[in-house]
Amino acid sequence: MSFELSYKNYEKLQKLFLRYPKKSAATLPALWIVQEQEGCIPMDAFEYLAKELETTPMEVYKTATFYTMFHIAKPVGKYHIQVCKTLSCMLNGRDELIKTVEKTLGIKPNETTKDGKFTLSLVECMGACGGAPMACMNETYYENLTPQTLEKIIKELQ
Ligand code: FES
Missing domain, CATH: 1.10.10.1590 (NADH-quinone oxidoreductase subunit E)
Known part of the structure; x- marks a missing residue:
């Protein structure tokens, strides 16, 4: 159909x-x-x-x-975590944020948790370089993230 x-x-x-x-x-x-x-x-x-x-x-x-906000052919989880991978975020702790998501949720970039709740994506600069490192959860920006603050945000949504 x-x-x-x-x-x-x-x-x-x-x-x-x-x-x-x-x-x-x-x-x-x-x-x-x-x-x-x-x-x-x-x-x-x-x-x-x-x-x-x-x-x-x-x-x-x-x-x-x-545009990275459109998901072609494959739905994302209820919460779409987009970690910025570009220079300012890379220099200020991007890799630790990615590891935090991987450790907390057991998923790698471009994967979705088994319950369909979270998807992790790595994206280009989202224009919030002054708040690097940052990630976006659906339409909400989180800036100056640390592994601890990101883990707390994820746990609250679980
Ligand atoms: S480099 Fe990450 S928001 Fe610009």
């Missing part, structure tokens, strides 16, 4: 188009709608979205794969 938006989300998408000069300009919020519905962007959603956005599946795919 091919991908379809729920009726409610289809209506949401149609309303979204009213805010943009052309339908393809709504690619990012359209991808959000799909991800909220499915927990990721299923591969067959690209063709569906391309039709709705009056563009090509490749254009939608290129946009989705450019």
